Amino acid sequence: MSDxxxxxxxxxxxxxxxxxxxxxxxxxxxxxxxxPLLGALGGGLTLFxxxxxxxxxxxxxxxxxxxxxxxxxAFWWRDVLRESRTAGLHTPVVRLGLxxxxxxxxxxxxxxxxxxxxxxxxxxxxxxxxxxxxxxIWPPAGIQTFDPFHLPxxxxxxxxxxxxxxxxxxxxxxxGDRKYLVMGLGFTILLGLSFxxxxxxxxxxxxxxxxxxxxxxxxxxxxxxxxxxxxxVGTIFLIVCWYRARASQFSQTRHFGxxxxxxxxxxxxxxxxxxxxxxxxxxxxxTGAE
Numbered sequence: 001m002s003d004x005x006x007x008x009x010x011x012x013x014x015x016x017x018x019x020x021x022x023x024x025x026x027x028x029x030x031x032x033x034x035x036p037l038l039g040a041l042g043g044g045l046t047l048f049x050x051x052x053x054x055x056x057x058x059x060x061x062x063x064x065x066x067x068x069x070x071x072x073x074a075f076w077w078r079d080v081l082r083e084s085r086t087a088g089l090h091t092p093v094v095r096l097g098l099x100x101x102x103x104x105x106x107x108x109x110x111x112x113x114x115x116x117x118x119x120x121x122x123x124x125x126x127x128x129x130x131x132x133x134x135x136x137i138w139p140p141a142g143i144q145t146f147d148p149f150h151l152p153x154x155x156x157x158x159x160x161x162x163x164x165x166x167x168x169x170x171x172x173x174x175x176g177d178r179k180y181l182v183m184g185l186g187f188t189i190l191l192g193l194s195f196x197x198x199x200x201x202x203x204x205x206x207x208x209x210x211x212x213x214x215x216x217x218x219x220x221x222x223x224x225x226x227x228x229x230x231x232x233v234g235t236i237f238l239i240v241c242w243y244r245a246r247a248s249q250f251s252q253t254r255h256f257g258x259x260x261x262x263x264x265x266x267x268x269x270x271x272x273x274x275x276x277x278x279x280x281x282x283x284x285x286x287t288g289a290e
Contacts, residue, residue: 026091028083035076042068077240084257085249095256102260106267109230113271116223117278123215124283130215139285143216144207148280151202155195156276159231162191163269166238166262176252178245185242188265192235199228220279227271234268237261 042065049062083089090098123129128136135141146152169184208217241261244250250258 026093028089028091028094030083033076033079035072035079038068039072039076042066042072081244081249081257084254090254095254098256098260102263106263109267113223113227113274116219116226117274120219120223120279120283123219139216139283140214143214143285145283145285146202146206146280148276148284151198152276152280155198155202156272158191158195158198159269159272162188162195163266165191166265170258170262173245173250173255173258174252178248181250182242182245185238185245189235189238189242192231192238192265195231196228196235199224199231223279224275227268227275230264230268230271234261234265237264 045061045065045068047065049059049065052058052061124138127138127140130136130138130140139145165184165187169181169188172178172180172184203221206217208214208220210217210221238261241250241258244257
């Protein structure tokens with residue numbers, strides 16, 4: 001891999017691309033695409049598959065639905081990346097719209113996790129509302145929680161370090177240093193994979209089970225599990241950016257794909273800090289070591 005600097009671009013180049021493309025306005029009118037319809041089909045199959053698993057224990061339709069959804073995601077984003085490299089398509093106005101879209105997406109994800117925190121604090125502050133509980137205590141009687149200063153603290157340090165690594169990569173990109181851009185992305189990816197590995201280890205050692213374990217395991221696994229899923233998605237996002245950085249597809253002024261991945265990763269970091277403080281530390285009860 002060469003240490004060639006990141007390519008640069010200027011607003012004048014954007015206007016030149018727009019003028020040479022033959023477009024009479026700065027908006028991107030996308031070509032007819034099969035992906036929205038196929039994505040809806042995949043989503044419907046996935047929902048139908050969940051019903052089939054719940055009632056009949058067959059995973060065929062769920063697997064087919066997830067395969068369609070993942071394929072649509074891959075091919076649709078491939079097309080967006082191709083558009084971003086086509087002169088005259090991703091104008092400044094279009095890129096601003098992409099920023100608004102990513103901002104609203106992250107805002108919707110915030111509200112998604114607000115629901116989990118709402119459920120957790122509702123039962124933690126009003127344990128008498130737990131159905132079938134003999135004593136109004138939280139965690140419920142018989143639940144042994146994790147030691148917050150064991151694997152949870154290690155995962156917290158991993159995510160905080162990954163946040164500094166992605167910021168380092170962004171700094172390198174803004175200064176045209178491709179070598180450290182790729183290196184910073186690589187470190188962030190390795191830290192993300194490490195977090196997922198340690199979380200899987202933590203789940204394997206959990207003193208309670210999701211199925212039939214009551215309200216505490218349900219809220220715990222849903223909140224931390226969906227966060228873990230977001231870490232996996234963010235890691236895939238960063239892997240794509242790593243390959244694009246190696247191919248010199250980012251410039252100092254045009255790199256929204258990288259910025260979107262960095263925003264998402266910082267969001268994942270912040271959510272974990274709230275989970276760590278609220279569930280692991282504040283909501284800690286008797287541990288297995290005790």
